[in-house]
Amino acid sequence: MDWSQIDLRMVGALWNQAWQNAGITPPLLTVINWVVAAVVLLLVGLNMVIGLIWLERKIAARIQDRLGPNRVGPFGLLQTVADALKLLTKEDITPTEADRITYNLAPALAVFHVLMTLAVIPFADGVIGADLNVGVLYIVAFGSMGSMAALMAGWASNNKYALVGGFRVVAQLLSYEIPLVFAMMIPVLVAGTMRMNGLAQAQGQFGGLGWYVWVMPCAFFIFLAATLAEGERAPFDLLEAESEIVAGFNIEYSGMKFAWFFLAFFLNSWVLSAIGTTLFLGGWQGPFVDRIPALGVVYFFAKTMVMFWVLAWIRATFPRLRIDQMMDFCWKFLVPLALVLLVGTAILLKLGLPSPFDGLALLVWNLVLLIGGFWLLGKAQHRAVYASKRAFTPQLPRL
Amino acid sequence: MLEQYGFIGILAIIAFAFPFIGLAVAWLLRPKRPNPLKNSIYECGVETIGETWVQFRAQYYLFALIFVIFDIEAIFLFPFAVAFNQLTLFAVFEAILFVLILAVGLIYVWRKGALEWQ
Numbered sequence: 001m002d003w004s005q006i007d008l009r010m011v012g013a014l015w016n017q018a019w020q021n022a023g024i025t026p027p028l029l030t031v032i033n034w035v036v037a038a039v040v041l042l043l044v045g046l047n048m049v050i051g052l053i054w055l056e057r058k059i060a061a062r063i064q065d066r067l068g069p070n071r072v073g074p075f076g077l078l079q080t081v082a083d084a085l086k087l088l089t090k091e092d093i094t095p096t097e098a099d100r101i102t103y104n105l106a107p108a109l110a111v112f113h114v115l116m117t118l119a120v121i122p123f124a125d126g127v128i129g130a131d132l133n134v135g136v137l138y139i140v141a142f143g144s145m146g147s148m149a150a151l152m153a154g155w156a157s158n159n160k161y162a163l164v165g166g167f168r169v170v171a172q173l174l175s176y177e178i179p180l181v182f183a184m185m186i187p188v189l190v191a192g193t194m195r196m197n198g199l200a201q202a203q204g205q206f207g208g209l210g211w212y213v214w215v216m217p218c219a220f221f222i223f224l225a226a227t228l229a230e231g232e233r234a235p236f237d238l239l240e241a242e243s244e245i246v247a248g249f250n251i252e253y254s255g256m257k258f259a260w261f262f263l264a265f266f267l268n269s270w271v272l273s274a275i276g277t278t279l280f281l282g283g284w285q286g287p288f289v290d291r292i293p294a295l296g297v298v299y300f301f302a303k304t305m306v307m308f309w310v311l312a313w314i315r316a317t318f319p320r321l322r323i324d325q326m327m328d329f330c331w332k333f334l335v336p337l338a339l340v341l342l343v344g345t346a347i348l349l350k351l352g353l354p355s356p357f358d359g360l361a362l363l364v365w366n367l368v369l370l371i372g373g374f375w376l377l378g379k380a381q382h383r384a385v386y387a388s389k390r391a392f393t394p395q396l397p398r399l
Numbered sequence: 400m401l402e403q404y405g406f407i408g409i410l411a412i413i414a415f416a417f418p419f420i421g422l423a424v425a426w427l428l429r430p431k432r433p434n435p436l437k438n439s440i441y442e443c444g445v446e447t448i449g450e451t452w453v454q455f456r457a458q459y460y461l462f463a464l465i466f467v468i469f470d471i472e473a474i475f476l477f478p479f480a481v482a483f484n485q486l487t488l489f490a491v492f493e494a495i496l497f498v499l500i501l502a503v504g505l506i507y508v509w510r511k512g513a514l515e516w517q
Contacts, residue, residue, distance in 0.1 A: 030402070031409070038410040042417060088421075089428045096438045097451075108418035115414035119407055129410065130403040137477055158451050159440045170459055174466040181473040189480040251441060256425035260418050324516035327462070331505075331514045335469070339502050342476075343495050349483065350491050 041118050041129055045267055050080045052266045052308065059309060060316040087262075090255035095158055098252065102156035106149050107253065107260035113145035114267045121274045122197040124284045124296030135196040136184050139275060140177070143230065146268065147173035150232075153261070154249035165248030168238050168323065175330040176229035176236070182338035183223035186345055187212050187279045190362075200283025204290075206356070211282040215359050216345075218366035218373075220280045222338050224310075227276060229330070231269045233311060235318040236326060273307035274300075281307065337373050344369070461513050465505075472501050 019029050054069060054077055061068025069076030094103060119129035120138050132138050147169050154166020188194055190212065191202035203211050213220045229236040245251075250261045277283060281303045284296030321329070348361050440447050479486070479494045486494075508514060 034406045034409045037406065038413045041410065042413060088425050091430045091432065092425065093437055095440050097440065108415065111418045112415050116411060119410050130406045132403055160442060160447065160451055163451055167455070167459060171462055175462060178466065178469045185473065185476060185480050188477065189483050192481060192484045194477065194481055255429060256422050260421065327516045332509065335505065339498060343498055346491055346495060350488055
Protein backbone atom coordinates (compact mmCIF):
# COMPACT_ATOMS: atom_id res chain seq x y z
CA MET A 1 0.00 0.00 0.00
CA ASP A 2 1.23 3.44 -0.90
CA TRP A 3 1.30 5.42 2.34
CA SER A 4 1.80 8.78 0.69
CA GLN A 5 -1.74 8.44 -0.65
CA ILE A 6 -3.16 8.79 2.86
CA ASP A 7 -3.42 12.51 2.70
CA LEU A 8 -6.11 15.00 3.55
CA ARG A 9 -5.64 16.50 0.10
CA MET A 10 -6.80 13.21 -1.42
CA VAL A 11 -10.06 13.54 0.50
CA GLY A 12 -10.35 17.04 -0.92
CA ALA A 13 -9.77 15.82 -4.47
CA LEU A 14 -12.42 13.09 -4.10
CA TRP A 15 -14.81 15.66 -2.63
CA ASN A 16 -14.27 18.05 -5.56
CA GLN A 17 -14.72 15.18 -8.02
CA ALA A 18 -18.02 14.15 -6.43
CA TRP A 19 -19.42 17.68 -6.70
CA GLN A 20 -18.21 18.10 -10.28
CA ASN A 21 -19.88 14.81 -11.22
CA ALA A 22 -23.09 16.29 -9.83
CA GLY A 23 -22.70 19.19 -12.26
CA ILE A 24 -21.44 21.94 -9.95
CA THR A 25 -18.49 23.83 -11.38
CA PRO A 26 -15.73 25.95 -9.80
CA PRO A 27 -17.15 29.39 -8.90
CA LEU A 28 -20.04 27.84 -6.98
CA LEU A 29 -17.95 24.85 -5.88
CA THR A 30 -15.32 27.14 -4.36
CA VAL A 31 -17.96 28.93 -2.34
CA ILE A 32 -19.39 25.59 -1.16
CA ASN A 33 -15.89 24.48 -0.19
CA TRP A 34 -15.32 27.70 1.73
CA VAL A 35 -18.57 27.31 3.64
CA VAL A 36 -17.83 23.66 4.46
CA ALA A 37 -14.27 24.51 5.51
CA ALA A 38 -15.48 27.36 7.71
CA VAL A 39 -18.08 25.15 9.41
CA VAL A 40 -15.53 22.36 9.90
CA LEU A 41 -13.05 24.82 11.40
CA LEU A 42 -15.73 26.15 13.73
CA LEU A 43 -16.78 22.67 14.84
CA VAL A 44 -13.17 21.61 15.41
CA GLY A 45 -12.67 24.68 17.56
CA LEU A 46 -15.84 24.22 19.59
CA ASN A 47 -15.41 20.49 20.16
CA MET A 48 -11.83 21.16 21.13
CA VAL A 49 -13.00 23.44 23.91
CA ILE A 50 -15.11 20.68 25.48
CA GLY A 51 -12.01 18.52 25.74
CA LEU A 52 -9.76 21.38 26.80
CA ILE A 53 -11.90 22.42 29.75
CA TRP A 54 -12.00 18.83 30.99
CA LEU A 55 -8.23 18.53 30.46
CA GLU A 56 -7.41 21.72 32.29
CA ARG A 57 -9.64 20.82 35.24
CA LYS A 58 -8.10 17.35 35.44
CA ILE A 59 -4.53 18.72 35.25
CA ALA A 60 -5.24 21.31 37.93
CA ALA A 61 -6.86 18.62 40.10
CA ARG A 62 -3.87 16.30 39.73
CA ILE A 63 -1.42 19.05 40.61
CA GLN A 64 -3.45 20.20 43.61
CA ASP A 65 -4.06 16.63 44.85
CA ARG A 66 -7.78 16.57 44.07
CA LEU A 67 -9.83 14.25 41.91
CA GLY A 68 -11.35 16.75 39.52
CA PRO A 69 -14.51 16.02 37.50
CA ASN A 70 -15.25 12.28 37.75
CA ARG A 71 -19.03 11.85 37.94
CA VAL A 72 -20.57 12.53 34.51
CA GLY A 73 -19.48 9.94 31.98
CA PRO A 74 -16.26 7.91 32.02
CA PHE A 75 -13.49 9.85 33.85
CA GLY A 76 -15.89 12.80 34.01
CA LEU A 77 -15.44 13.36 30.27
CA LEU A 78 -19.01 14.53 29.81
CA GLN A 79 -18.85 17.06 32.65
CA THR A 80 -18.27 19.92 30.21
CA VAL A 81 -21.22 18.83 28.07
CA ALA A 82 -23.41 18.84 31.16
CA ASP A 83 -22.09 22.30 32.10
CA ALA A 84 -22.77 23.61 28.60
CA LEU A 85 -26.34 22.29 28.66
CA LYS A 86 -26.87 23.82 32.09
CA LEU A 87 -25.61 27.21 30.92
CA LEU A 88 -27.81 26.98 27.83
CA THR A 89 -30.96 26.66 29.94
CA LYS A 90 -30.03 29.23 32.59
CA GLU A 91 -31.90 32.49 32.91
CA ASP A 92 -30.17 35.44 31.34
CA ILE A 93 -29.93 38.42 33.69
CA THR A 94 -29.22 41.81 32.20
CA PRO A 95 -28.76 44.65 34.70
CA THR A 96 -31.33 47.38 34.15
CA GLU A 97 -28.71 50.12 34.07
CA ALA A 98 -26.45 48.30 31.57
CA ASP A 99 -25.62 49.68 28.15
CA ARG A 100 -27.63 47.03 26.30
CA ILE A 101 -26.11 47.04 22.80
CA THR A 102 -22.52 46.94 24.00
CA TYR A 103 -23.42 44.49 26.74
CA ASN A 104 -24.89 41.99 24.30
CA LEU A 105 -22.26 42.52 21.63
CA ALA A 106 -19.25 41.88 23.89
CA PRO A 107 -19.57 38.06 24.29
CA ALA A 108 -20.21 37.65 20.57
CA LEU A 109 -17.11 39.69 19.79
CA ALA A 110 -15.04 37.66 22.24
CA VAL A 111 -15.99 34.42 20.46
CA PHE A 112 -15.71 36.00 17.02
CA HIS A 113 -12.11 37.14 17.36
CA VAL A 114 -10.87 33.75 18.56
CA LEU A 115 -12.73 31.84 15.84
CA MET A 116 -11.25 34.17 13.21
CA THR A 117 -7.68 33.38 14.29
CA LEU A 118 -8.34 29.69 13.58
CA ALA A 119 -8.33 30.53 9.86
CA VAL A 120 -4.54 30.82 9.56
CA ILE A 121 -3.45 27.90 11.74
CA PRO A 122 -1.76 25.13 9.70
CA PHE A 123 -2.97 21.77 11.04
CA ALA A 124 -0.75 19.92 8.53
CA ASP A 125 1.21 20.79 5.39
CA GLY A 126 -1.34 22.73 3.34
CA VAL A 127 -4.25 21.94 5.69
CA ILE A 128 -4.96 25.54 6.54
CA GLY A 129 -8.04 27.70 6.20
CA ALA A 130 -6.29 30.44 4.26
CA ASP A 131 -2.51 30.59 3.95
CA LEU A 132 -2.39 34.38 3.93
CA ASN A 133 0.88 36.08 3.09
CA VAL A 134 0.30 38.29 6.15
CA GLY A 135 -0.60 35.40 8.47
CA VAL A 136 1.27 36.60 11.56
CA LEU A 137 -0.03 40.15 11.16
CA TYR A 138 -3.55 38.77 10.77
CA ILE A 139 -3.20 36.94 14.10
CA VAL A 140 -1.93 40.09 15.81
CA ALA A 141 -4.79 42.12 14.35
CA PHE A 142 -7.52 39.74 15.50
CA GLY A 143 -5.77 39.03 18.78
CA SER A 144 -6.01 42.68 19.77
CA MET A 145 -9.79 42.54 19.35
CA GLY A 146 -9.92 40.45 22.52
CA SER A 147 -9.07 43.41 24.72
CA MET A 148 -11.84 45.35 23.01
CA ALA A 149 -14.43 42.69 23.84
CA ALA A 150 -13.33 42.56 27.47
CA LEU A 151 -13.33 46.35 27.79
CA MET A 152 -16.79 46.52 26.22
CA ALA A 153 -18.07 43.95 28.71
CA GLY A 154 -16.48 45.76 31.64
CA TRP A 155 -17.74 49.16 30.62
CA ALA A 156 -21.26 48.17 29.58
CA SER A 157 -22.03 46.19 32.77
CA ASN A 158 -22.27 49.42 34.79
CA ASN A 159 -20.65 47.59 37.66
CA LYS A 160 -17.62 48.89 39.52
CA TYR A 161 -15.89 45.52 39.77
CA ALA A 162 -16.44 44.95 36.08
CA LEU A 163 -15.10 48.41 35.31
CA VAL A 164 -11.94 47.76 37.34
CA GLY A 165 -11.60 44.51 35.41
CA GLY A 166 -12.03 46.42 32.16
CA PHE A 167 -9.36 48.93 33.14
CA ARG A 168 -6.98 46.12 33.95
CA VAL A 169 -7.71 44.53 30.58
CA VAL A 170 -6.59 47.69 28.85
CA ALA A 171 -3.43 47.89 30.93
CA GLN A 172 -2.50 44.23 30.68
CA LEU A 173 -3.49 43.10 27.22
CA LEU A 174 -2.17 46.22 25.52
CA SER A 175 1.14 46.09 27.38
CA TYR A 176 1.80 42.42 26.73
CA GLU A 177 0.93 42.73 23.08
CA ILE A 178 4.27 44.50 22.51
CA PRO A 179 6.56 41.64 23.67
CA LEU A 180 4.20 39.14 21.99
CA VAL A 181 4.48 40.93 18.65
CA PHE A 182 8.25 41.25 18.92
CA ALA A 183 8.62 37.58 19.89
CA MET A 184 6.50 36.64 16.88
CA MET A 185 8.59 38.90 14.65
CA ILE A 186 11.83 37.02 15.35
CA PRO A 187 10.78 33.73 13.66
CA VAL A 188 9.45 35.86 10.79
CA LEU A 189 12.86 37.52 10.57
CA VAL A 190 14.67 34.17 10.46
CA ALA A 191 12.25 32.42 8.10
CA GLY A 192 11.68 35.46 5.88
CA THR A 193 7.94 34.87 5.55
CA MET A 194 4.75 35.73 7.40
CA ARG A 195 2.85 32.71 6.05
CA MET A 196 2.01 30.38 8.92
CA ASN A 197 2.55 27.32 6.73
CA GLY A 198 5.84 28.72 5.46
CA LEU A 199 6.99 29.26 9.03
CA ALA A 200 6.27 25.62 9.88
CA GLN A 201 8.04 24.49 6.70
CA ALA A 202 11.11 26.56 7.51
CA GLN A 203 11.71 24.53 10.68
CA GLY A 204 12.06 21.16 8.94
CA GLN A 205 15.88 21.11 8.81
CA PHE A 206 18.25 18.94 10.89
CA GLY A 207 15.57 16.42 11.90
CA GLY A 208 13.81 18.36 14.64
CA LEU A 209 16.85 20.37 15.75
CA GLY A 210 15.79 23.13 13.38
CA TRP A 211 12.75 24.02 15.49
CA TYR A 212 13.03 27.60 16.56
CA VAL A 213 12.59 26.70 20.23
CA TRP A 214 16.04 25.03 20.14
CA VAL A 215 17.59 27.83 18.12
CA MET A 216 15.94 30.76 19.91
CA PRO A 217 14.99 29.81 23.49
CA CYS A 218 14.95 33.46 24.56
CA ALA A 219 12.38 34.41 21.92
CA PHE A 220 10.30 31.41 22.99
CA PHE A 221 10.50 32.48 26.63
CA ILE A 222 9.28 35.99 25.76
CA PHE A 223 6.50 34.47 23.68
CA LEU A 224 5.47 32.13 26.50
CA ALA A 225 5.39 34.89 29.11
CA ALA A 226 3.40 37.16 26.81
CA THR A 227 1.08 34.26 25.94
CA LEU A 228 0.24 33.75 29.60
CA ALA A 229 -0.71 37.41 29.86
CA GLU A 230 -2.59 37.56 26.55
CA GLY A 231 -4.48 34.38 27.42
CA GLU A 232 -5.53 36.00 30.72
CA ARG A 233 -4.09 33.07 32.64
CA ALA A 234 -2.39 32.87 36.02
CA PRO A 235 0.02 34.35 37.07
CA PHE A 236 -1.36 37.20 34.93
CA ASP A 237 -5.09 36.73 35.59
CA LEU A 238 -5.47 40.12 37.29
CA LEU A 239 -8.41 41.05 35.12
CA GLU A 240 -10.54 38.32 36.66
CA ALA A 241 -8.89 38.10 40.04
CA GLU A 242 -11.55 36.31 42.10
CA SER A 243 -10.27 37.48 45.47
CA GLU A 244 -10.19 41.16 44.49
CA ILE A 245 -12.85 41.96 41.90
CA VAL A 246 -15.08 38.85 42.08
CA ALA A 247 -14.93 37.84 38.41
CA GLY A 248 -13.60 40.86 36.61
CA PHE A 249 -15.18 42.09 33.42
CA ASN A 250 -17.67 39.22 33.06
CA ILE A 251 -19.19 39.54 36.54
CA GLU A 252 -22.70 40.53 35.37
CA TYR A 253 -22.93 37.91 32.64
CA SER A 254 -24.96 34.78 33.14
CA GLY A 255 -26.26 31.86 31.12
CA MET A 256 -25.18 31.61 27.51
CA LYS A 257 -23.40 34.97 27.47
CA PHE A 258 -21.12 33.81 30.25
CA ALA A 259 -20.63 30.54 28.38
CA TRP A 260 -19.34 32.50 25.38
CA PHE A 261 -16.75 34.27 27.49
CA PHE A 262 -15.74 30.94 29.00
CA LEU A 263 -15.44 29.38 25.56
CA ALA A 264 -13.47 32.32 24.21
CA PHE A 265 -11.06 32.09 27.14
CA PHE A 266 -10.27 28.39 26.61
CA LEU A 267 -10.23 28.58 22.84
CA ASN A 268 -7.91 31.59 23.08
CA SER A 269 -5.50 29.57 25.21
CA TRP A 270 -5.55 26.79 22.67
CA VAL A 271 -5.11 29.15 19.72
CA LEU A 272 -2.17 30.81 21.45
CA SER A 273 -0.54 27.43 22.05
CA ALA A 274 -1.22 26.53 18.41
CA ILE A 275 0.50 29.76 17.32
CA GLY A 276 3.42 28.93 19.63
CA THR A 277 3.56 25.43 18.12
CA THR A 278 3.64 26.82 14.61
CA LEU A 279 6.18 29.54 15.30
CA PHE A 280 8.54 27.75 17.67
CA LEU A 281 7.83 24.01 17.96
CA GLY A 282 7.96 23.20 14.26
CA GLY A 283 4.21 23.11 13.63
CA TRP A 284 3.31 19.86 11.89
CA GLN A 285 6.96 18.81 11.48
CA GLY A 286 7.93 15.39 12.80
CA PRO A 287 9.43 12.06 11.76
CA PHE A 288 8.16 10.61 8.44
CA VAL A 289 5.92 13.60 7.84
CA ASP A 290 7.41 14.10 4.36
CA ARG A 291 6.31 10.59 3.39
CA ILE A 292 2.95 10.45 5.18
CA PRO A 293 1.57 14.02 5.25
CA ALA A 294 -1.48 12.99 7.31
CA LEU A 295 0.84 12.40 10.29
CA GLY A 296 1.27 16.18 10.43
CA VAL A 297 -2.16 16.55 12.02
CA VAL A 298 -1.19 14.10 14.77
CA TYR A 299 2.09 15.87 15.46
CA PHE A 300 0.44 19.28 15.42
CA PHE A 301 -2.24 18.34 17.93
CA ALA A 302 0.27 16.48 20.12
CA LYS A 303 2.57 19.51 20.29
CA THR A 304 -0.34 21.86 20.87
CA MET A 305 -1.54 19.71 23.75
CA VAL A 306 1.95 19.69 25.27
CA MET A 307 2.03 23.47 25.09
CA PHE A 308 -1.51 23.73 26.51
CA TRP A 309 -0.46 21.36 29.28
CA VAL A 310 2.46 23.66 30.13
CA LEU A 311 0.05 26.62 30.28
CA ALA A 312 -2.31 24.65 32.54
CA TRP A 313 0.62 23.58 34.70
CA ILE A 314 1.73 27.17 35.17
CA ARG A 315 -1.86 28.21 35.90
CA ALA A 316 -2.24 25.56 38.60
CA THR A 317 1.12 26.31 40.20
CA PHE A 318 1.85 30.03 40.32
CA PRO A 319 0.22 32.65 42.53
CA ARG A 320 -1.13 35.86 41.02
CA LEU A 321 1.14 38.85 40.44
CA ARG A 322 0.42 42.33 41.74
CA ILE A 323 -0.52 44.85 39.06
CA ASP A 324 2.63 46.97 39.43
CA GLN A 325 4.80 43.84 39.27
CA MET A 326 2.91 42.76 36.18
CA MET A 327 3.45 46.08 34.41
CA ASP A 328 7.10 46.28 35.48
CA PHE A 329 7.76 42.77 34.21
CA CYS A 330 6.41 43.74 30.80
CA TRP A 331 7.84 47.21 30.26
CA LYS A 332 11.11 46.93 32.16
CA PHE A 333 12.05 43.35 31.38
CA LEU A 334 10.27 41.78 28.41
CA VAL A 335 10.18 44.80 26.08
CA PRO A 336 13.88 45.75 26.44
CA LEU A 337 14.82 42.07 26.19
CA ALA A 338 12.77 41.68 23.01
CA LEU A 339 14.28 44.83 21.46
CA VAL A 340 17.86 43.72 22.21
CA LEU A 341 17.07 40.24 20.92
CA LEU A 342 15.62 41.61 17.69
CA VAL A 343 18.58 43.90 16.97
CA GLY A 344 21.10 41.19 17.84
CA THR A 345 19.32 38.60 15.68
CA ALA A 346 19.26 40.98 12.71
CA ILE A 347 23.01 41.68 13.03
CA LEU A 348 23.90 38.00 13.52
CA LEU A 349 21.92 36.89 10.48
CA LYS A 350 23.56 39.55 8.29
CA LEU A 351 27.05 38.27 9.17
CA GLY A 352 26.46 35.56 6.56
CA LEU A 353 27.70 32.53 8.50
CA PRO A 354 27.34 29.10 6.78
CA SER A 355 24.24 27.03 7.53
CA PRO A 356 24.70 25.20 10.87
CA PHE A 357 26.88 27.94 12.38
CA ASP A 358 24.36 30.78 12.07
CA GLY A 359 21.93 28.65 14.08
CA LEU A 360 24.59 27.98 16.71
CA ALA A 361 25.47 31.68 16.88
CA LEU A 362 21.76 32.47 17.37
CA LEU A 363 21.53 29.85 20.11
CA VAL A 364 24.56 31.28 21.95
CA TRP A 365 23.18 34.82 21.62
CA ASN A 366 19.79 33.72 22.94
CA LEU A 367 21.30 31.86 25.88
CA VAL A 368 23.52 34.83 26.75
CA LEU A 369 20.48 37.13 26.72
CA LEU A 370 18.31 34.72 28.69
CA ILE A 371 20.89 34.12 31.42
CA GLY A 372 22.03 37.75 31.49
CA GLY A 373 18.45 39.00 31.57
CA PHE A 374 17.52 36.76 34.45
CA TRP A 375 20.72 37.69 36.31
CA LEU A 376 19.83 41.38 35.99
CA LEU A 377 16.23 40.66 37.00
CA GLY A 378 17.44 38.78 40.06
CA LYS A 379 19.73 41.64 41.03
CA ALA A 380 16.95 44.20 40.62
CA GLN A 381 14.59 41.99 42.62
CA HIS A 382 17.17 41.59 45.36
CA ARG A 383 17.71 45.34 45.48
CA ALA A 384 13.96 45.99 45.67
CA VAL A 385 13.50 43.51 48.51
CA TYR A 386 16.50 44.94 50.34
CA ALA A 387 15.29 48.53 49.90
CA SER A 388 11.83 47.74 51.29
CA LYS A 389 13.34 45.95 54.26
CA ARG A 390 15.63 48.87 55.03
CA ALA A 391 12.65 51.21 54.96
CA PHE A 392 10.90 49.28 57.72
CA THR A 393 13.70 48.18 60.06
CA PRO A 394 15.12 50.87 62.33
CA GLN A 395 18.75 51.77 61.82
CA LEU A 396 20.87 50.11 64.47
CA PRO A 397 23.70 52.15 65.97
CA ARG A 398 27.09 50.94 64.79
CA LEU A 399 29.33 49.43 67.41
CA MET B 400 -4.02 35.03 -3.72
CA LEU B 401 -6.77 37.54 -3.19
CA GLU B 402 -9.51 34.91 -3.30
CA GLN B 403 -8.25 33.58 0.04
CA TYR B 404 -9.94 36.58 1.57
CA GLY B 405 -13.22 35.16 0.25
CA PHE B 406 -12.76 32.33 2.72
CA ILE B 407 -11.90 34.83 5.47
CA GLY B 408 -15.08 36.74 4.64
CA ILE B 409 -17.29 33.64 4.79
CA LEU B 410 -15.64 32.56 8.03
CA ALA B 411 -16.21 36.05 9.43
CA ILE B 412 -19.94 35.88 8.60
CA ILE B 413 -20.34 32.39 10.12
CA ALA B 414 -18.15 33.16 13.15
CA PHE B 415 -20.10 36.33 13.86
CA ALA B 416 -23.50 34.69 13.37
CA PHE B 417 -22.59 31.67 15.48
CA PRO B 418 -22.66 33.30 18.95
CA PHE B 419 -25.99 34.91 18.13
CA ILE B 420 -27.41 31.54 17.07
CA GLY B 421 -26.33 30.18 20.42
CA LEU B 422 -27.96 33.11 22.20
CA ALA B 423 -31.16 32.58 20.20
CA VAL B 424 -31.30 28.90 21.19
CA ALA B 425 -30.74 29.90 24.80
CA TRP B 426 -33.51 32.51 24.47
CA LEU B 427 -35.93 29.77 23.40
CA LEU B 428 -34.95 27.42 26.22
CA ARG B 429 -34.29 29.63 29.20
CA PRO B 430 -36.76 30.82 31.80
CA LYS B 431 -37.63 34.53 31.75
CA ARG B 432 -38.63 35.75 35.19
CA PRO B 433 -36.95 39.10 35.77
CA ASN B 434 -37.60 41.20 38.85
CA PRO B 435 -36.07 44.52 39.94
CA LEU B 436 -33.93 42.96 42.64
CA LYS B 437 -32.53 40.34 40.30
CA ASN B 438 -31.76 42.91 37.65
CA SER B 439 -29.86 45.19 39.98
CA ILE B 440 -26.11 45.35 39.77
CA TYR B 441 -24.18 42.65 41.58
CA GLU B 442 -21.70 44.19 43.99
CA CYS B 443 -21.58 41.58 46.77
CA GLY B 444 -25.04 42.51 48.01
CA VAL B 445 -24.19 46.13 48.71
CA GLU B 446 -26.05 48.86 46.84
CA THR B 447 -23.83 50.66 44.39
CA ILE B 448 -22.80 54.16 45.40
CA GLY B 449 -22.41 56.99 42.95
CA GLU B 450 -21.68 57.02 39.25
CA THR B 451 -19.95 53.97 37.75
CA TRP B 452 -18.97 55.45 34.41
CA VAL B 453 -16.23 57.66 35.74
CA GLN B 454 -13.27 59.09 33.94
CA PHE B 455 -10.26 56.86 33.26
CA ARG B 456 -7.17 57.62 35.27
CA ALA B 457 -4.46 59.47 33.35
CA GLN B 458 -2.10 56.55 34.00
CA TYR B 459 -3.95 54.37 31.51
CA TYR B 460 -3.59 57.02 28.80
CA LEU B 461 0.17 57.10 29.40
CA PHE B 462 0.45 53.36 28.87
CA ALA B 463 -1.87 53.52 25.89
CA LEU B 464 0.34 56.21 24.29
CA ILE B 465 3.50 54.14 24.79
CA PHE B 466 1.62 51.12 23.43
CA VAL B 467 0.58 52.98 20.28
CA ILE B 468 4.16 54.04 19.59
CA PHE B 469 5.52 50.53 19.97
CA ASP B 470 2.69 48.91 18.06
CA ILE B 471 3.26 51.19 15.08
CA GLU B 472 6.94 50.38 15.32
CA ALA B 473 6.06 46.69 15.15
CA ILE B 474 3.87 47.26 12.09
CA PHE B 475 6.78 49.02 10.37
CA LEU B 476 9.20 46.27 11.32
CA PHE B 477 7.11 43.38 9.94
CA PRO B 478 7.84 44.27 6.26
CA PHE B 479 11.49 44.66 7.23
CA ALA B 480 11.46 41.19 8.81
CA VAL B 481 9.87 39.59 5.74
CA ALA B 482 12.23 41.26 3.26
CA PHE B 483 15.24 40.74 5.54
CA ASN B 484 17.07 38.21 3.33
CA GLN B 485 17.05 40.53 0.32
CA LEU B 486 18.10 43.63 2.23
CA THR B 487 21.56 45.15 2.05
CA LEU B 488 23.62 45.72 5.17
CA PHE B 489 22.87 49.45 4.94
CA ALA B 490 19.11 48.88 5.05
CA VAL B 491 19.47 46.55 8.02
CA PHE B 492 21.44 49.17 9.92
CA GLU B 493 18.81 51.75 9.08
CA ALA B 494 16.16 49.47 10.61
CA ILE B 495 18.34 48.95 13.65
CA LEU B 496 18.70 52.73 13.98
CA PHE B 497 14.91 52.93 13.86
CA VAL B 498 14.65 50.44 16.73
CA LEU B 499 17.33 52.28 18.68
CA ILE B 500 15.50 55.62 18.40
CA LEU B 501 12.46 53.96 19.97
CA ALA B 502 14.63 52.28 22.58
CA VAL B 503 15.87 55.75 23.52
CA GLY B 504 12.22 56.74 23.83
CA LEU B 505 11.61 53.79 26.16
CA ILE B 506 14.61 54.77 28.29
CA TYR B 507 13.32 58.36 28.43
CA VAL B 508 9.86 57.20 29.54
CA TRP B 509 11.46 54.92 32.10
CA ARG B 510 13.69 57.66 33.53
CA LYS B 511 10.73 60.05 33.63
CA GLY B 512 8.96 57.54 35.87
CA ALA B 513 5.98 57.03 33.54
CA LEU B 514 6.36 53.26 33.84
CA GLU B 515 5.85 53.29 37.61
CA TRP B 516 2.40 52.03 38.52
CA GLN B 517 0.83 54.19 41.25
